[in-house]
Amino acid sequence: MGEAPAFFVDNLQNGFSNGFGLKSKGFETFTDVGDKTFVIGGANSDSTSSVGIQIYDKSTGKWVIPTVLGTKPKTYKGHSAILLNEDRIMISIRGSTPDDCIWFLEVDTEYVKEQKKDFGTEVVAWSKGVTGVAEKPVVISGPSGVGKGTLINMLMKEFPSMFGFSVSHTTRAPRGMEKNGVHYHFTERNVMENDIKHGKFLEFASVHGNLYGTSIEAVEAVADSGKRCILDIDVQGARSVRANYLDAVFIFICPPSMRELEERLRARGTETEEQILKRLRNAEAEIEQGKSSGIFDYILYNDNLEECYENLMELLGLGGSAPINQKPASKVIDPPSNHSVSKINNKMVINCETKEVGNEAKNLIILDVSSLKGGAPGRTRGLNIHAIDLFSDGLNGIHELS
Numbered sequence: 183m184g185e186a187p188a189f190f191v192d193n194l195q196n197g198f199s200n201g202f203g204l205k206s207k208g209f210e211t212f213t214d215v216g217d218k219t220f221v222i223g224g225a226n227s228d229s230t231s232s233v234g235i236q237i238y239d240k241s242t243g244k245w246v247i248p249t250v251l252g253t254k255p256k257t258y259k260g261h262s263a264i265l266l267n268e269d270r271i272m273i274s275i276r277g278s279t280p281d282d283c284i285w286f287l288e289v290d291t292e293y294v295k296e297q298k299k300d301f302g303t304e305v306v307a308w309s310k311g312v313t314g315v316a317e318k319p320v321v322i323s324g325p326s327g328v329g330k331g332t333l334i335n336m337l338m339k340e341f342p343s344m345f346g347f348s349v350s351h352t353t354r355a356p357r358g359m360e361k362n363g364v365h366y367h368f369t370e371r372n373v374m375e376n377d378i379k380h381g382k383f384l385e386f387a388s389v390h391g392n393l394y395g396t397s398i399e400a401v402e403a404v405a406d407s408g409k410r411c412i413l414d415i416d417v418q419g420a421r422s423v424r425a426n427y428l429d430a431v432f433i434f435i436c437p438p439s440m441r442e443l444e445e446r447l448r449a450r451g452t453e454t455e456e457q458i459l460k461r462l463r464n465a466e467a468e469i470e471q472g473k474s475s476g477i478f479d480y481i482l483y484n485d486n487l488e489e490c491y492e493n494l495m496e497l498l499g500l501g502g503s504a505p506i507n508q509k510p511a512s513k514v515i516d517p518p519s520n521h522s523v524s525k526i527n528n529k530m531v532i533n534c535e536t537k538e539v540g541n542e543a544k545n546l547i548i549l550d551v552s553s554l555k556g557g558a559p560g561r562t563r564g565l566n567i568h569a570i571d572l573f574s575d576g577l578n579g580i581h582e583l584s
């Protein structure tokens with residue numbers, strides 16, 4: 183049995199009385215979850231404004247402005263909204279770019295419940311909906327000077343369409359050849375601390391006296407491009423990723439000896455004597471933890487560089503003549519400005535009216551949401567999408583998009 187459309191944004195236009203004494207500006211949707219009503223949009227009638235969110239608590243009769251986490255939709259020209267699994271609202275953005283049209287606003291998921299405890303406020307969290315499921319990221323750790331960067335560069339050079347580097351944020355100063363946004367996002371400590379507070383980082387750590395961290399966006403942007411993400415992070419960061427987040431392959435790179443490590447660090451010539459000594463002092467503890475903490479799935483010794491690289495490729499499934507299974511970038515859909523959303527069992531139906539010259543077509547986009555993975559603070563992956571064209575003479579065809 184089908185269910186009635188949950189909400190059509192068009193119903194609210196032209197001063198529709200919303201029952202809350204709130205003057206509609208034409209872009210809001212109202213979604214009930216328990217005794218709360220989530221009012222999405224309408225913060226600003228400017229067509230390019232970002233989506234505002236307010237919560238009406240029916241039990242207290244009060245309005246609440248929640249803490250909003252995650253990356254929001256880039257553009258906002260109105261939307262349709264529908265409740266999914268009682269804990270998130272699926273939102274399709276009108277006339278947006280194809281990679282930016284399906285979003286989820288989590289309102290009562292496990293992640294949101296945890297964040298509510300931390301913030302002591304109402305919390306909602308955005309995550310972008312994408313098709314496909316990303317390959318496991320690769321976390322590479324090891325002491326300074328062991329050769330992590332060298333190995334990662336070799337991998338990225340040989341398989342440029344397969345791997346993408348997670349560009350970390352750091353408060354340390356750039357080295358001579360380092361480019362902002364390529365090697366690191368070089369940033370001020372107060373800016374980074376504020377972003378950490380607002381849940382934008384997957385992990386962060388203080389290393390050799392500076393703050394380093396992986397933003398959620400850095401990892402997700404690589405996955406969105408259909409590539410496998412490589413993270414070069416310290417042991418503390420690897421521990422956090424292991425504990426909090428994702429299924430990844432964890433690799434620790436060990437030097438053949440402390441003496442060799444020192445020689446490599448000095449030969450690299452990028453640090454002052456004081457910085458080299460600090461890195462060497464920290465290296466002993468890092469190696470100790472890397473070998474014994476149970477964080478890492480593999481330990482590789484980087485004595486001979488070529489051999490170590492071969493071993494790295496082997497454990498990433500690239501050894502010998504292994505085929506390179508390049509996954510296509512996630513496909514997403516593009517609902518036109520004139521659309522609405524409804525729900526039939528566990529399928530979401532986006533109903534699009536399109537007027538082509540000499541041809542009036544109705545296009546249904548069916549989203550199967552039964553195997554969603556992930557969610558805030560990253561992406562909601564695994565959307566299964568089918569498009570159905572209905573022309574005036576009936577069902578014309580079904581196109582599977584993913």
Ligand SMILES: Nc1nc2c(ncn2[C@@H]2O[C@H](COP(=O)(O)OP(=O)(O)O)[C@@H](O)[C@H]2O)c(=O)[nH]1
Nearest residue numbers: 326327350386387389394395396414415416419
């Ligand atoms: N936790 C964490 N560590 C990072 C991150 N980015 C880099 N690091 C680690 O910070 C340490 C210092 O990195 P860097 O200043 O580039 O010096 P290098 O290791 O001597 O090349 C290394 O152990 C990196 O793996 C990050 O985003 N998070």
Ligand SMILES: Nc1ncnc2c1ncn2[C@@H]1O[C@H](COP(=O)(O)OP(=O)(O)O)[C@@H](O)[C@H]1O
Nearest residue numbers: 326327328329330331332446450484485486487
């Ligand atoms: N197996 C190896 N043998 C000799 N030198 C190496 C080896 N691996 C890396 N190096 C050199 O050691 C220095 C440190 O390597 P780098 O990749 O910058 O380390 P990390 O990123 O772990 O700090 C670089 O000058 C690099 O060319």
